[in-house]
Amino acid sequence: MTENREEKKFVIKHVFLNVPLYDKQVVYGNEEKHFGIFWKLRRSWKIANEISNYFQLEFRKAEDFVESEWSMEIEVDSNLYRDSIIKNKTHSISGTSEKVIDLVLINYFDLEDYRFNGNLEAEFHVTIKKMTGIKLPKQLPKLRNFDDDVAKKFSDVCLMAGNQKFYVNKMYMASHSVYFESLFLGNFSESKKSEIELKDVDPSDFQNFLELIxxxxxxxxxxxxxxxxxxxxxxxxxxxxxxxxxxxNKSEKSLKSKFELAIKYRLEPLQKRCISGLKNKEDVRSVLPEDPFQINPDVWAELFNKAFSFN
Structure with a gap:
C-alpha cells in the first residue's frame, strides 16, 4: 500500500451568507480537491444543553488517486474562533471512518460576535501528517524557469506563491487574466509593488498555469x-x-469526474457532452452529486429528461 509521510498543507475557507441566529438547515461550502480527497465545509446546528452552531469538514475520496483502502492523519486549526471550542485538532480519517469531522462549536450567544453583515466566515488550515493508499500524481519537471536570470531580466514584477518566486511581465499576465488586468492596471496599491504575494495559490499549480499561457x-x-x-x-x-x-477530446477521467468539473467550473459544452454520453439510467445515477444544490434547475431538467428517455 502506498504510504507518504511528507507533510502537506492546504487552506479551506468559505463565507456562509445571511446566517440567522437559529436555523436547522445544513449549509455546504464549495467542494475542493486536495491530495486525492474532496473536502467541503458545512455549517449545521445541534441542540444539546444549549443551541450551538458547528463548523464541520466533510470529505470523500477521489476516484483517480485513491486505492480501495486509504487513511490520513490530519491536524486542523483556525485563528478565527478564539472564544469558541475547537472540538479536536487531530483526526484520523479513512474510507471506513465517519465522513464528517466536527471542527468548531460556536455557542448561540457568541454567534453574533462572529457574524459580519449577517455573514459568517469560515477558514481552516489543514496539515496532513501521514497518508496511506493515496497515489498522488508525479511532480512533472519544469519546462520553463520563472526564477532564473533570464526570467528576472525580462520581468517587471515578482509574484510569490507559497515559498516560490515567479518573475513575470505585468502586461503579459494582464492579457491572459482579468484578475491580473485589474491588479496591475487598476487602482490597487499592489500595482506599484515589485513583489506581490498570491495567497492560497499552490506553487505547482501556478507553475503549470504560467507554462500553459x-x-x-x-x-x-x-x-x-x-x-x-x-x-x-x-x-x-x-x-x-x-x-x-x-x-x-483527450481526457481519460471518468464521466462522473468530467461532469463534476463541468458543473463546478460552469463548462457548458463539456456539461452537455457528458449528458449526451449517458447510456442508461445507471449512468445518470452515477453522475448525481451528494449535494443536490451543486446542480442548477436547468441541469436537473436535462438529467431528468435523459433518464426518462430510457423508459
Whole structure:
C-alpha cells in the first residue's frame, strides 16, 4: 500500500451568507480537491444543553488517486474562533471512518460576535501528517524557469506563491487574466509593488498555469483540476478554453469526474457532452452529486429528461 509521510498543507475557507441566529438547515461550502480527497465545509446546528452552531469538514475520496483502502492523519486549526471550542485538532480519517469531522462549536450567544453583515466566515488550515493508499500524481519537471536570470531580466514584477518566486511581465499576465488586468492596471496599491504575494495559490499549480499561457506545456489528467481552479481564481479564458478542449477530446477521467468539473467550473459544452454520453439510467445515477444544490434547475431538467428517455 502506498504510504507518504511528507507533510502537506492546504487552506479551506468559505463565507456562509445571511446566517440567522437559529436555523436547522445544513449549509455546504464549495467542494475542493486536495491530495486525492474532496473536502467541503458545512455549517449545521445541534441542540444539546444549549443551541450551538458547528463548523464541520466533510470529505470523500477521489476516484483517480485513491486505492480501495486509504487513511490520513490530519491536524486542523483556525485563528478565527478564539472564544469558541475547537472540538479536536487531530483526526484520523479513512474510507471506513465517519465522513464528517466536527471542527468548531460556536455557542448561540457568541454567534453574533462572529457574524459580519449577517455573514459568517469560515477558514481552516489543514496539515496532513501521514497518508496511506493515496497515489498522488508525479511532480512533472519544469519546462520553463520563472526564477532564473533570464526570467528576472525580462520581468517587471515578482509574484510569490507559497515559498516560490515567479518573475513575470505585468502586461503579459494582464492579457491572459482579468484578475491580473485589474491588479496591475487598476487602482490597487499592489500595482506599484515589485513583489506581490498570491495567497492560497499552490506553487505547482501556478507553475503549470504560467507554462500553459506561455505555450510551454499541454493540459493532462494530472494538471487539469489545478489549472481549472486557477483559471477560475484568476478569470483566465485562455486556460479555461484549453482545459475544456482537453476534457472533451483527450481526457481519460471518468464521466462522473468530467461532469463534476463541468458543473463546478460552469463548462457548458463539456456539461452537455457528458449528458449526451449517458447510456442508461445507471449512468445518470452515477453522475448525481451528494449535494443536490451543486446542480442548477436547468441541469436537473436535462438529467431528468435523459433518464426518462430510457423508459
Amino acid at each position: 506561455n505555450g510551454e506545456t499541454f493540459v493532462n489528467d494530472d494538471t487539469v483540476e489545478g489549472l481549472l481552479h486557477l483559471a477560475d481564481f484568476f478569470d483566465s479564458k485562455t486556460v479555461f478554453r484549453r482545459c475544456e478542449a482537453f476534457m472533451m
